[in-house]
Amino acid sequence: MKVLVAPLDWGLGHATRCAPVVREFLEKGCDVELAVTRGNAAILREMFPDVRQRLAPSYNIVYPKHGYNMAFWLLKNSAHLRAVMRAEHHYAEEMVERHGYDILVSDNRFAFRSRKAKNVYMTHQCRIAFPKMFRMFEAFGAAWHASVMSRFDEVWVPDIPEFPGYAGSLSHVERCPRPLKFVGPLSRFAMLPLTQSTEKDLNIVAVVSGVEPARSRFASRLSSVLPQIPGKHVVILGKPASSLKTWTAGNVTFYNHLPTQEFADVISRAGWVISRGGYSTVMDMAVLGAKCIFVPTPGQYEQVVLAADLSAAGFAVSIEEGSLSVDSLSKALQRADVVELPRQSKNTLLSDAVTQILRRT
Structure with missing residues (x-):
């Protein structure tokens, strides 16, 4: 069985959460390839050096500086988004025709589908x-997304079936044009030999992610605030295409990027992790x-809802973001009522979903 997995290129989270999906198909004996963009190719190559990559159309998303401009930004760029969707649909059809894929897996790529594949x-x-x-306008957004989902054979939700799960009202909805198949939380770290460090020798580990200009703005704010907070800190800048450069400024150590195992080891040493609230990060x-x-x-706004919940x-x-300061961060570090995010036991939902679609293909 031949499978092509295509993550959206709005930040690296879509790529990293596809890792368990790729691994599951590989373990079941499938021939898996990746449809990548220049933005996510490097991190996927690091995780799957032997998996063939094919260059796909990029959405090239740059978010507005102010969140309240998002609706106007979407209106302004709607023609561009429709053009990319047409291009990716044509690309998917061509890939299936030329290379004989049996299954296409689209992580939030709205038109990555083919009439000749599952x-x-x-x-x-x-x-x-x-x-x-x-x-x-939320009802219009729901109707549009429902029309997108209706064109696919299956809709997989990276969450647990029991409400609220990790995504709450975002993933648990009353109506959907396709029966939702919950595949459990998906993380590239799920298969690692993780050890929780008992020595929290790092006060804060900051993880920078997302798309420009918000990504660089967040990194700049962290670089000005963290040196004023007591303790040792680490900033992971999230630039996998860059060399593994490291430097230290005062009490803060910066990494352009860390390979998966090293990233997990650093997180295990942190008293706190500060990051964007993207769902893959959660x-x-x-x-x-x-x-x-x-x-x-x-x-x-999805991140606002997740963080609030x-x-x-x-x-x-x-x-x-506008309130991130030495004072607000110092107060957060004193919160004794906050506990670690709950862990899930072994996830078999993804394995079951992959087995079922392979049987039906």
Whole structure:
């Protein structure tokens, strides 16, 4: 059986959460290939050096500086998004025709499907949340996303079936054009030999992720705040295409990038992890048993909802980017009521989903 897996290129989270999916198909004897962009090719090559990569169309997303501009940004760029969707659909059809793929797995690539293959669409945002000022448009967003999902054979949700799971109301919805198949939390760290360090010799480990310009803005804010917080800190800049460069400035050590095992080892030594609140990061931190401070990316309201829900449950602290300061971070570090994200036992949901689709193909 030949499988092509295509993660969306809006940040690296979509690529990393595809790792268990790729691994599961490989373990079941499938011939797996990856549809990549220049933005996520390096990290996928690091995880799967022997898996063939094929260059796919890129969405080339650059988020607006201010979150409240997101609705206008979407309207302004709607023609570009439709053009990419047409290109990726044509690309998927061509790939199936030329290389004979039996199954296409699209992680949030809205039109990555073919009439001549089984098509899986993977998303945790069955409900696309809108900010309060644009809540009136949420129904339109839901209808549009439902039309996207209806064109696929299966919809896989990286969460657990029991509400609230990790994504709450984003993944657990009353209506969907396809029966939802929950495949459990997906993280590239799930198969590692993880050891929880008893010595928390790092006060804060900051993980920078996402797309520009928000990614660089977050890194800049961290670089100015962390040196003023007592203790040893680490900043992982999330640049897998760069060389493994390391440098230290005062009490902060910077890494351009860390390979998967080294990343997990550093997280295990951290008293706290500060990062964006993307869903892939939430799943990663749950597997690694981290105590988290989330700073949602302005314009990505999904992250605001996730951070708020996890904060209310006592599994994280949420700080708005504009409020991230020495004072707000110092107060967060004193929160004794926050505990590590809950870990899940062995996940068999993904294995079951892969087995079932292979039987039907």
